[in-house]
Amino acid sequence: MTAADGQRLPWLSIALVSATALAYEVLLMRLFSIIQWHHFAYMMISLALLGYGVSGAFLLLLQGQLLRRFATSYLTNLALFGVSSVGCFLLAQQIPFNAEEVLWDPRQPVWLLCTYLLLAVPFFFAANAIGLALIYYRERLSRIYAADLLGAGFGSIAILVLLFVVLPLQALTVLGLAGITAALLGVLELRKAGTAAWLLVLLAVALLLLPPRWMTLEMSPYKGLNETLRVKDTRMVAQRSSPLGLLSVVESPTIPLRHAPGLSLNATTEPPPQLGVFTDGDGLSVINRYQGDLQTLAYLDQMTSALPYHLRPVKRGLILGAGGGTDVLQALYHHTSSVDAVELNPQFARLVSSDYADYAGHLYQTAGVTLHLGEARSFVTGSSGDYDLIQVSLLDSFSASASGQYALSENHLYTTEALGEFLGKLSAGGFLSITRWIKLPPRDTLKLFATAIDALRASGVTDPGQQLILIRGWQTSTLLVKNGSITAQELQQLRSFCAARSFDLAWYPGIRPGESNHYNRLREDWFRDGAVALLGEQRERFLEDYKFNLNPSTDDQPYFFHFFKWRTLLEVLQLRERGGAALTDAGYLVLVATLVQAVIASLLLILLPIWIHQRRSRSVQQTVRGSMVVGYFLLLGLSFLFIEIAFIQKFLLFLHHPLYAIAVVLSSFLVFSGLGSAWSGRVSPEARGKRLLQAVSAIVLLGTVYLLSLDGLLGHLTDLPELARILISASLIAPLAFCMGMPFPLGLARLADHAPDLIPWAWAINGCASVISAVLATLLAIHLGFATVIAVALALYALTLWVFPTPCRP
Amino acid sequence: MLYRHPLLQGCILLLLSLSSALADDGYTQARQQLIQEITQDVQDTSLYLDKETLDPRVMAAMAKVPRHEFVPAGQRDHAYENRPLPIGYGQTISQPYIVALMSDLIKPQPGDRVLELGTGSGYQAAILAELVAQVYSIEIIEELGKEAGERLARLGYDNVTLRIGDGYYGWEEHAPFDAIVVTAAASHVPPPLVAQLKPGGRMVIPVGSRFLTQQLVLVEKQADGQLLTRQILPVKFVPLTGEHN
Known part of the structure; x- marks a missing residue:
């Protein structure tokens, strides 16, 4: 029995913080695509998610103190998530990072590092709250994890809707308030009403009253929109925002835009007056008068x-x-x-x-x-x-x-x-x-x-x-x-x-x-x-x-703009100052650099805390082999996202819209995994191994069937009405996702039985693996295709059976 | 060509360093270092430039014009590094190597009249002012134009005439031009600019982003008015070797 047994689970606050954290991740990608450029936004946000890994390490070392004051720790982390989600972004956009100077200016990598360290802070607090709840309610952790997944599933749809309704920076305020609301819900769920509730209300009011000059997007001065707006009498006449991009309509009455790329040198006519439309502050297209x-x-x-x-x-x-x-x-x-x-x-x-x-x-x-x-x-x-x-x-x-x-x-x-x-x-x-x-x-x-x-x-x-x-x-x-x-x-x-x-x-x-x-x-x-x-x-x-990759792209490897070849890199870098900098294919390098940093940081976040933890608790006999814990949760973290990412691509053409694909596939995976997690909690401790075997067998079987027949099946159904296609997609994902929701809570429950102090470590490993997984999936897809990503994921799932944490023999 | 001879090149560099030393502004050594870098870069890139060296007059101008005067105070330490630098207002001062190439490509003659679109800091205009009789420069951003005008006047470049405004229609009163240098991004070559280029004249346009020049486009107006372009990759880079046809 633990202190938490019989207490009401704070599942609402868990679900809300999880929803908000996922929404925040999507929103950051939007915000940084606007103020910076997409590929560096990708690196910043991927690495910021290591905040989850840091949280696991932090909880491993300080769980004793934090669990003694669970309610305070839990609520504080929720509130700090809400506040920092707004504060850290506002601070991060003040960092003078300029992606275009990375090859020239040695300070730029430092600015980049500062940016993602700052952005990791909100994720750290969100992960702390969820991780603490998993440890504290470890007897019912499958339900906590279910709330986490269900919340994330809700968040994945909510943020897309929100981004259609409000501007990205307004969405940031909404998410900040949602974070604080999660803390308020936690106060009610843990029955701690009183000063804490009033403090949270004050925080929410303060967030709403932030000076308008703080709540403005600081777009890079080198983006096309900013450059154009410096021209005399040029002004922005309209803005439209959606998850597909921020459209800024620009009028330049005194000095016309005259956008006509590719115009013949022999042309004697000029374009008519035009309105400029910038997408995310760049990529000018025009509306001709x-x-x-x-x-x-x-x-x-x-x-x-x-x-x-x-x-x-x-x-x-x-x-x-x-x-x-x-x-x-x-x-x-x-x-x-x-x-x-x-x-x-x-x-x-x-x-x-x-x-x-x-x-x-x-x-x-x-x-x-x-x-x-x-x-x-x-x-x-x-x-x-x-x-x-x-x-x-x-x-x-x-x-x-x-x-x-x-x-x-x-x-x-x-x-x-x-x-x-x-x-x-x-x-x-x-x-x-x-x-x-x-x-x-x-x-x-x-x-x-x-x-x-x-x-x-x-x-x-x-x-x-x-x-x-x-x-x-x-x-x-x-x-x-x-x-x-x-x-x-x-x-x-x-x-x-x-x-x-x-x-x-x-x-x-x-x-x-x-x-x-x-x-x-x-x-x-x-x-x-x-x-x-x-x-x-x-x-x-x-x-x-x-010297560049000209191999045609395919639906399985749809990376047309991937021109990078490793053997060209050295030559290009040597020519950096002699005009060669422009030949660097930055996107791919950013991906590789992200992976390298994620792997190094993960190694530190996984190995260092456990080393300190073991030195501290030498007297306690180890009950579960560490290598199994690492192997199991690493494999799960990698394979879950591999499948999720590959399936978004698989359903993209079927659902006829990238946003539908992301919303339907992501939310289906998260919601049905959540249900699978909740269901896995009904198993007796002795039957956990058997349940894992059933779940993994089903994943491998279903995954293989989909791998072999999904494209053909979807091809036959592509003419169906929209609603039917959405329902079919969700139905196809449901059984697979349901099974995929089980292994993680089953593993945590096994730890709860035999080595509960290692639950935060598993949380850290899973957090790190998820970051590596997202980047690695793209890299694998570029080189080998999405079918391979799925095949690898299924193989990784199968391997989990060999490393399911079991108690050491005395 | 005689000026390609290594011995002559050495003499020119020596003379450049002597003349610069006479007017030492504390950056002479850095400037000389930069000139040597550009010289080396040009030799390395000779395959695509069709020449081993740039016009000695261009190199002399590069050695003379104080680039540190054209960058913000906070960037002065980097003024003689062979890289673009931010100058505020979302603009940059180009990489010296690219400035030298562009200046060379228009084949400047002492009596020439040159139009520049996009004054920026005024650095390219100052280099051109050392090479030709008269430079007409148009800047679209008011603040930049004012600052550049004051700077060029302070440094004594009285053969640069600057105007703030729209460069699309060139500068009809001073047309035709022997050469046109477009330093600002262009979605196309404005037809009026082509019209203001003398037969036999040259126009150079960098293509790329603020910090990375992808290629240089040289527009040559033939004696009969026909337009040809040369697309120059400013880097020694062969995408392919061997016979594949």
């Missing part, structure tokens, strides 16, 4: 992306990533009578179709133009097809793309399977057109070319070169993939289009040496040479020798 006069859009005929309109009449066009509508206008300019425009972000679409409809000339209400809200790939899958042109818009900014910021982002538009699907939806003789930024040496352009070759071959084309055209200006390249062979007449049109605009030919069937590299001269014609090599017999050797 359009009053029905197509001549004001003449500049759109001077882009590389205008090529397909000159090769054949386009009656029916599909624009993927319509955004501000520039590509839709380009289609209208070229007399396309029917345009399907697909946009993922409803807020962006509303800016054009509603808020600035007059400015945009009611573009999305124009006869022949149909706006579709949704994920582009899924739209294509469900469409009837027969398009004369499918155009994938150039959505990412050059600097973000060139510095490797997207290396960690999955992209399902540029995979071999995606291009294959697009081709299948073209009319006979129709074109797929994809425009990319020119980077030197070539990366995206050639990788896309290689992907198109694979897609054509996969659809049975024996000579893909006959169906491909690649042109380039000084800023952009456009790849055309035709559903059919390119005709002599089209080649003639191609030549005259390029000659009139000083664009270079990089590939067309029958291209001759000397025909390329004429207007935009490179010392070596990497684009043409690359295209020729990729179509030739030496393709594999070319891909092997090329």
Whole structure:
């Protein structure tokens, strides 16, 4: 019997703090993507989650003192979580970290370290509260853990809803208040009402009264939005926020924006007045002022992306990533009578179709133009097809793309399977057109070319070169993939289009040496040479020798922007000050650096406290082997997230929207795991081993079945209505997640039976493993694919059977 | 070319150091060190620049212009490191190596009239002022423009004329220009700028972010008005070796 037996469990406060901590993690990612850049945000927040590991180590060493005053310790940690979640972010954004100076300035890594140490503080307090409850109520810990998981499941949906309703910084206040509310609930649950409750109310009021100048986002001065706002008379006229991004609409009446990337040097017309739309303070796209006069859009005929309109009449066009509508206008300019425009972000679409409809000339209400809200790939899958042109818009900014910021982002538009699907939806003789930024040496352009070759071959084309055209200006390249062979007449049109605009030919069937590299001269014609090599017999050797990774991405490894090769790194770093810094593929390095730091910190957080703990309690005989505790909880921490992350990807295309995928998959896993955890508590101590065997067997069996058949099954059901797809997803995840919820509380319960003082250590190991797992899953997926991530996770689950903590024999 | 001869290069460097030593501002040694670094970098990158060395006049200007005067007080210790530095207002002073390359690419002649878009700290304008007859510079950010104007005047660069405002339409009153240097990010080359470039003139544009120059684009206007660009990777880096065609 423990002091806690018979006491009411504080499950509401546990669930709320867990929900808030998960929501806080998602919110931090949002906030740092806005004030910094996505890839460094990823590193900061991943490592900040080590706060969970620190908490376990802290509890291992101080559990005696803290448990003696459980209520005070528990409530204090809850309150500190609430306060620090706001305070630490506000402090962290004052740290002058500048991602772009990392290669130059030795102080930057120190600033980075300070940032994630500061951000780890709230997670430390949240983990302390949950960890303390797990130890204190160890006889009923499966229910505490269930509350933790159920709360997190709720939090994963709540934060997405919250981010649609309020601005990110307002969401921060809400989460701070939620943290304090969790403490208040704890006060009620533990029956400690009195001074503590009043103190918490005061804290909440103080949080609401923070000076407005503290509650502002300090965006990096080097982000496009900030740079633009420095221009005279430029002002932000609207902001829209959602989990998909913070959209800032900018008006610059005195000095117009004139955004026209890829415009021919021969162009004599300039863009019409434009409103700038920045996503997360960067990645400018525009809404063109359009009053029905197509001549004001003449500049759109001077882009590389205008090529397909000159090769054949386009009656029916599909624009993927319509955004501000520039590509839709380009289609209208070229007399396309029917345009399907697909946009993922409803807020962006509303800016054009509603808020600035007059400015945009009611573009999305124009006869022949149909706006579709949704994920582009899924739209294509469900469409009837027969398009004369499918155009994938150039959505990412050059600097973000060139510095490797997207290396960690999955992209399902540029995979071999995606291009294959697009081709299948073209009319006979129709074109797929994809425009990319020119980077030197070539990366995206050639990788896309290689992907198109694979897609054509996969659809049975024996000579893909006959169906491909690649042109380039000084800023952009456009790849055309035709559903059919390119005709002599089209080649003639191609030549005259390029000659009139000083664009270079990089590939067309029958291209001759000397025909390329004429207007935009490179010392070596990497684009043409690359295209020729990729179509030739030496393709594999070319891909092997090329200093960047040009292997086509697939749905299983959807990392189109992963160009990094290790053997290039040293050379690039040596050339750092001689212009080579720009060749560093930062995203991948950030991932590896995150993993290395997480592993080192985890080793310290796992080994150091147990060493101190054992020195202190030498007289106590060890009842459970430490290696088993490490092995068991490490394997569980790794495998749980491996499966969760891989399944988000598996369901992404099925659920037709990344947010649905995250919300449905994450909450299903957490909620059903929570139920599994609660159910595992009903087992007698003797039957725990047997229950684990059943749970793990079911996980491996179900996981294997899903691994082999899920893609096929989901493919057949993809046309079902939205609600049906959500319910099917949750139903498929439910049994797997239910079983996955059991091993952790079963292991903790075994520790509670034989070595209760090691429960916080298990908590630390699990916390560290979760951080490593998230990073490692991405790394594995980049190199081996998500199917491998699932297979590895199942193998790790199976291994837990061998290391289930058992008492040492006397 | 005679100026590529190593002996002559040595003499030029010696002369540069002597002339700089005469006007020692406490940074002479650091500046010389920087010049040597740039010289070495250019030799290493010669494959892509099509030359072993930069124009000696450009190097002389680089050796003369006090970069520490163009950076904020807190950055002075780093003024002669071969890297970009923040100058406030979300702007940077470019990496000296890139400034030298850009100045060289426009082939500056003493009688030239050059337009610069994006004055920034004024450092590039000062280098150009050492090389050509007249520099016209346009800065879009008011505060930066005022500071740069005062700085250039204080340092005696009276052949730089500065204007705060929109650079898209160039500077019609002083057109045509022998060369145009675009130091600010550009989504495209403004058609009016192309029109204000003399036949035979050159325009250079860096592509990349504030701190990382990905490539330099050189626009050359032929005698017949035709436009050609050269895209220059400012680094000795071959993505591929061998024959794969």
